[in-house]
Amino acid sequence: MVTKLKPVDIAIVGLGWAGGILAKELASTGLKIVAFERGGPRATNPDFLAPQVHDELRYSRRHELIQNLRKETLTFRNDPSQRGLPMRQLGSFLPGEGVGGAGTHWSGLHWRWTEWEHKMYSGTVAKHGKSVVPADMNLQDWPVDYHELEPYYDKFEKVCGTSGKAGNLQGKRIDGGNIFEAPRANEFPNPPLIQSHNMVLFEKAARNLGYHPFPVPASNASRAYVNPDGVALGQCHYCGFCTAFGCEANAKASPHFTVIPLAYKNPNFEARTNSYVMKVNLDSRRKRAVSVTYLDAGGREFEQPADLVILAAYVFGNVHLMLHSRIGKPYDFQRNSGVVGRNYAYQSMGGVAALFSKDTYFNPFMGSGALGTWIDDFNSDNPDFAKLGFIGGGGISSGSNGGAPIQRHPTPPGSPRWGKGWKKAIVETYHRMTTVGNQGSVMSYRQNYLDLDPTYTDSFGRPMLRLTFDWQENEFRQMEFARGICATIAKEMGAEQVLSRRERGRYSIVPYQTTHNTGGTVFGDDPRTSALNKHLQSWDVSNVFVVGSSAFPQNAGRNPTGPVGALAYRLADTLKDRYLKRPERLVTV
Amino acid sequence: MSEENNVEPKKVNRRAWLKLIGAGAASGVLPAGDAAAENAMAGMHHPVAKTTGPDEEPVAAYEFLNGDEAAFIEAAIDTLIPADELGPGALQLGVAVFIDRQLNSGFGRGDRMYLQGPFIEGTPEQGYQLRMTPSELIRNGIMDVNAHVRDQYKRTFDALSEEDRIVVLTQLEKHEIQLPTVPTVIFFSLLYDLTMQGYFADPLHGGNKGKASWKMLGFPGIGGMYADKIEAWRNKKYMTGPMSIQDLL
Numbered sequence: 001m002v003t004k005l006k007p008v009d010i011a012i013v014g015l016g017w018a019g020g021i022l023a024k025e026l027a028s029t030g031l032k033i034v035a036f037e038r039g040g041p042r043a044t045n046p047d048f049l050a051p052q053v054h055d056e057l058r059y060s061r062r063h064e065l066i067q068n069l070r071k072e073t074l075t076f077r078n079d080p081s082q083r084g085l086p087m088r089q090l091g092s093f094l095p096g097e098g099v100g101g102a103g104t105h106w107s108g109l110h111w112r113w114t115e116w117e118h119k120m121y122s123g124t125v126a127k128h129g130k131s132v133v134p135a136d137m138n139l140q141d142w143p144v145d146y147h148e149l150e151p152y153y154d155k156f157e158k159v160c161g162t163s164g165k166a167g168n169l170q171g172k173r174i175d176g177g178n179i180f181e182a183p184r185a186n187e188f189p190n191p192p193l194i195q196s197h198n199m200v201l202f203e204k205a206a207r208n209l210g211y212h213p214f215p216v217p218a219s220n221a222s223r224a225y226v227n228p229d230g231v232a233l234g235q236c237h238y239c240g241f242c243t244a245f246g247c248e249a250n251a252k253a254s255p256h257f258t259v260i261p262l263a264y265k266n267p268n269f270e271a272r273t274n275s276y277v278m279k280v281n282l283d284s285r286r287k288r289a290v291s292v293t294y295l296d297a298g299g300r301e302f303e304q305p306a307d308l309v310i311l312a313a314y315v316f317g318n319v320h321l322m323l324h325s326r327i328g329k330p331y332d333f334q335r336n337s338g339v340v341g342r343n344y345a346y347q348s349m350g351g352v353a354a355l356f357s358k359d360t361y362f363n364p365f366m367g368s369g370a371l372g373t374w375i376d377d378f379n380s381d382n383p384d385f386a387k388l389g390f391i392g393g394g395g396i397s398s399g400s401n402g403g404a405p406i407q408r409h410p411t412p413p414g415s416p417r418w419g420k421g422w423k424k425a426i427v428e429t430y431h432r433m434t435t436v437g438n439q440g441s442v443m444s445y446r447q448n449y450l451d452l453d454p455t456y457t458d459s460f461g462r463p464m465l466r467l468t469f470d471w472q473e474n475e476f477r478q479m480e481f482a483r484g485i486c487a488t489i490a491k492e493m494g495a496e497q498v499l500s501r502r503e504r505g506r507y508s509i510v511p512y513q514t515t516h517n518t519g520g521t522v523f524g525d526d527p528r529t530s531a532l533n534k535h536l537q538s539w540d541v542s543n544v545f546v547v548g549s550s551a552f553p554q555n556a557g558r559n560p561t562g563p564v565g566a567l568a569y570r571l572a573d574t575l576k577d578r579y580l581k582r583p584e585r586l587v588t589v
Numbered sequence: 590m591s592e593e594n595n596v597e598p599k600k601v602n603r604r605a606w607l608k609l610i611g612a613g614a615a616s617g618v619l620p621a622g623d624a625a626a627e628n629a630m631a632g633m634h635h636p637v638a639k640t641t642g643p644d645e646e647p648v649a650a651y652e653f654l655n656g657d658e659a660a661f662i663e664a665a666i667d668t669l670i671p672a673d674e675l676g677p678g679a680l681q682l683g684v685a686v687f688i689d690r691q692l693n694s695g696f697g698r699g700d701r702m703y704l705q706g707p708f709i710e711g712t713p714e715q716g717y718q719l720r721m722t723p724s725e726l727i728r729n730g731i732m733d734v735n736a737h738v739r740d741q742y743k744r745t746f747d748a749l750s751e752e753d754r755i756v757v758l759t760q761l762e763k764h765e766i767q768l769p770t771v772p773t774v775i776f777f778s779l780l781y782d783l784t785m786q787g788y789f790a791d792p793l794h795g796g797n798k799g800k801a802s803w804k805m806l807g808f809p810g811i812g813g814m815y816a817d818k819i820e821a822w823r824n825k826k827y828m829t830g831p832m833s834i835q836d837l838l
Binding site: 050051055057061062063068069070073076082083085086088089090194195197237240241361366400405409417419423424426427430455456459506507509510 | 669676700702704714716717802805809811815819824827836837
């Protein structure tokens, strides 16, 4: 029994950063907007109050803020010859659930992507020729360049109170900031966070080696701050409970206390929480979305008619809804044709651990999610692709992000894993081990993609999304090259022992790596290789827009939230300035 | 590092701590005042196990494990993390109670796992593919290991000498024993993870009594606010209390 509801103007699916920004920006139009969130409502009070929010078991191990797989998961396989099997437990990545989405539990690394990272294909070919691009790599440009996005990057930093130091202010390179960043119109809204001991060592070592260290842009406020929307952020306590946790101080920018409450202030905006959108329904010609079907917490089914549908779920949700609703041509691996599910990519997390002398105290419990010192000397297109044999790069950094001991009780390799020897090793190591990490880009390939699983269904009876992914030679080369750099820096920092953390092997869904999944509803200029046009509008169903990192053609060696926010702000302008005045296809080919 | 760099343990009381926390939350979502913040927190509580007297420890009665299972878990965790001169072992810290509570919880019952079929053995990269919840896995695994131990040693695991328990757990870890019902590696890995979690988690969950593992490691607990300390204490040993969630409620 489906209850058909009164029509609204706009339906937004997902209420994280992307959906929250759209909700807040579009609410001013006076149009009737309903946002659907699969999880529950969230507010700092009562959900993220200290001391309970500093419960490592509950948030970091039992995943309080993360998608419930009992209701919805995906299947995974390394390559198309295998059978996809369900991800039955959380592991490799942690998609958020609840108002604020992954924005409540992120770390706060808040990047602008570089100019090359928005034009990876043309930028690479212009410098090195087509021959450096492997045949199975679907290397593509963004359909918008950095300069078009700059005002939106700027806006999102100001909303988040990002702490950092400019390295390229209107073309002027500034030592101490990231001299490799694209030109920015303005300095960061807040000064950098305070460095921990390992970061001081990293900065000095990197400088000694001729590199260009700078503070990671952090949406962990370095001081009390009021953003341009009038929302106050508290000063970061460096409490070390950031990644996987909500922030009791509202120092870590999150949509649940910034943009979303501002949307709520408008009587024309309504959020329906604990509401799972099952499907976007199309008209008989399949050219127009007419409604979304959703289930409320009690499992009752509703149909919500809407003139405009914005998909702003996590990567997997966006792609799944497009495939299940049959919007756009599904990607066909055999033919390398079709677009929805194409160009899935991920990110590599590697580097080295570094053990220092016994009188060293890193105080790992003092820190924040995005507290780190970083170099881009081997990131973006700074490496010589032709010489090194890979496309892409990695950010190399050392940070202090928390010392809670379920997760962090390191031991040197060769130590016992339990027993008296293990106890001795953890006590001797806890204070004097740090890491120099590489966060590597991952390109998109013909054989890495998303489609619908032929066997498994979620708890709602829908075919599951199927993820087919493995590391490729290009990425192994990047990881190995960067590991060498990480080791060199760690030695220069004075480490007594440098310990390598990763071997070549197949990608595994089991250990946590990173929640930086990208692609599947890529935007572009060519409908044969993109699901969305440059305005994030479906080529096929013009009143469906999709926003999030599912639009990225491949992944960079840095975090995705900055460009996700910038794209959401840009889409809000596109809708207000153009589409809502004349709802039509915004690009014709 | 010389001794003078060690900080004296300093007890932060709840009122002072709430005031510090509240001072950072400038957005107005937390009530501004000290008393108001306390009121806001008063509505939140964690059920506290009943004690027989004001100064006595709560009585630990198992919710999930039967006598044989409890004996196995107690012996296994005592072997994985034994007491020694560095600090107490898992058994002393209540990790058996922690594991019992976890197995009886939503986690143990698999309430956030996908447990629909078909069940097919995959590659290691595809992860967990059993139809068992964590509680079922531990229960079946204990039966398997005890059967193996009875066969080899004519007694149950908990009755083995420490030396023999180390041998059996090492064989499980290295997959030198093939268990009939439960994949050896998965069983050992869940037992291992639960032991570590109970040993290091906030005492709220029943293990890590007296925050002893935190004291041993030098982790100052969950209430730290270090904006004025991260620079001042660079490369100096810092330790307080430590503070747990219940200390600050």
